[in-house]
Amino acid sequence: MSRHAHWLKNALAGAALAALSATGALAADTVVVYNTISTKVMQAYVDAFQKQNPGTTVQVVSGGSGELLTRIRAERNNPRGDVFVGPDADVFDVALDLFEGYKSPEASAFSADAQHKDGKYYGFSTNFQAFIVNTKMMPLDKAPKTWTDLAKPEFKGKILMANPAQSGSAYSQMHQIVKMHGWDVMEKIIANATFVPSSKLAFQNVAKGEMPIGLTSEFNILQSKEEGFAVEAVYPADGTALIIDANGIIKGGPNPATAKKFLDFISSKQAHEILVQVDKRRSARKDVAPPPGLTPVSAIKVVAYDTVSAATDRTKSLETFDKYFSRK
């Protein structure tokens, strides 16, 4: 019995000590990053940033963009995070009150539509939405060529799409389809497609041969192909938009000065080159080349994506989606 009590005392003392040292760490130069991107890239950033700023600690808290935005909103009266890294730009647009405007010296490297007008966010990667096609299950010449093709009866039960209410990229895809072709086409696509709750499943299950066609971001297709899966990317011939994800400073965060330094760093050419190299994404900076292996922009029909209407229409669009979806 007494041995147990002793062990208990030690454990509690250890916990208390750890809690103390945690508070101590906060006193030094620290930045708390709420992170939605892959840990591989984030680790490279932490190493590079700490090397440039000796003595600074980067604390990374990872999660999905929905979870982390929920966290930022719940913490708004006493914020715990400093920088929000990597969610879609329209996630910032629906919650601008939670973020701090900041004029970064890197701002000039971004075009006007790749940054918020008051500096509440700066672009990170920018990617086309495309069709991933499993060529073992469907020869490329039989695959859909345009968004409207997806509405054709021959593709019924063959398309995988993430649920727009659960995935940011799927919401962008839907917004794009509705803006270009209206709800008539989207309604037919809803009837044709199978919806999964996560954007990951929409390309992973195509790569694994569960479904022939999926809607996803282009870099997922390139990554799957490089892992050895029989997949190809089809860019819709009626045009596809560059969807941008972004980084911004959380309003009232505990370390405002270091937060600015980190935002400058993560918006820098060096940081964007790491992103392109490791994750195969296109950079939102004007001066960083896309990764080799991705279709050049000149071969893609590009249409504009309106982040502002994407944010303002969000609730209404998702309700309309819910209406059609529940009729299935």
Place this chain on the structure above:
Amino acid sequence: MTARYELAPIIAGVLAIAAATIFLGYPLAHVVINAVTPHGQDPALGNLTVRNFERFFISASYQRALWNSVVSSGGATLLAAAFAVPMAYTVARVDIAWRPLILALSVVPLIAPPFIGAYAWIMLLGNNGMITQTILSIFGWRLPSIYGAFGVIVALALSYFPYIFLIVQGALAATDPAIEEAASMAGASRARVLRTITIPMIAPAIGAGMMLVFIKALGDFGVPSILGGEYQVLPTLIYYQIHGFFNLNTGSAIAIVNLLLTILALAILSAISRRQVATLSGTARATRLTSPAARLAGNTYIWLVLILSLLPQAMVLLYSFAERWGDTLLPSVYGFDNYRRVFGEALATTWNTVLLSGAATIACLAFGTITAYATVRGKAVARWALDLTIMLPFVLPGLVVGVAYLSAFNDPPIVLTGTAAILVFAYFTRRVAFIFRSAAAAIGQVDNKLEEASSICGATWGATMRRVMVPLIGPALIAGGVLVFATLIGEISATVLLYSAQWKTISIAIYELVNANDLAKASALGTLCNALTLFLVLLASGLLGRNMSEMFR
């Protein structure tokens, strides 16, 4: 004899009430407040609303999700009972080999690391899964699709059947087979003995186990989110509101509907357990069927269910050794590389997990035992309120507990966000019901003459507790503690909302790897996580010198 003024029970009681109020009642109140606050506003007296609930009356997809939740949890519960009860009967009443191994393996589905399990089902039984393809190429049969109700029910049943198995097995082991023997000597057929003696005897245990499975299935998010496809249930709907609409108010409203469903289930549970007949005796012998037919049938059934339920774990194990696995049936390159690369991460996060889960387990043990004692022995007027306060958070989805803790403990008077304490208390909130239930059951079986004798001999209340009560109910407490600790190691849904960088857990590390699409490394970490848990379970049962079944009685 003069009545002594006893301070200890009063202090213990006050502390228990304070803990219940602060860590259970206060966050729970926040869920209710969130549910009646309009989205995007701070709660105030003037703006309370029931709008967040209105979708249940107008939206077809909400009504369908509500219905799906009832059907999938109910279906999974029945299927789990069909798996578990014959298994339990065989282990307790048929003479089969490797009984301890069977019991140890049956705990493994309960400790599955987050996310990986459901992915494993797709890799096995999806349209292009290993089993699907093998059966297709050998027999030319196409298995039914695992996406939708069928897959969700089967996967839930296979993940939660151990609750029924362990409880029923324990109950059977504790009942004296003499009653059954007497009946068959009096001329009753085997079927009649089973129907009129055995089943009524273990009915309360089956009922308790089934309710536990129903509650767990009702709150499960991982399985329906991956295998459900378009088949939505209430937990996926909650996630949908918080993740897609960033709307924790409607999310909380859905959680409350989920809660009401569970209260209904709990009411049924307490109705069943009230009918419990006292059949426990200290002298249960083991008499077992030895006929070869019974052994063959029993072994076949047990191993079939066990192998089925362990398939996802086997898949995780296989994947953890895969250095390259593209478009082929099996990995093309094997090795230890995944383990090498997660080793550093594993060390740091395992230590955090052990500290946090350990502290939470200790808190659960202290609080759960005291309150169980108060509810069983005390004459507290508000006994049912205490019971409800402890049981409710148990059935709330982790995401909702996470949100409740964030909104309750981020602002003064009590600020805990960013500390280890917030995780410990959230874990405590989510698991204390386990200890509370098992301690209450154990205390109920201790005759209070023992305590009276001790206090007549002059022992204080504290000494009576320490010297008489705790040793008597110790095994039940340790069993409950092991279950709490083991299931906390994989906790993710509340952790992801509450953890801070210094307190990253092993489940978060797995989550990050799954997120980065690095399933091989995630599997390596998941396998380490499983091995650690299994080791601790075996250690605890070894320390106690009893087998697992008795621990989970």
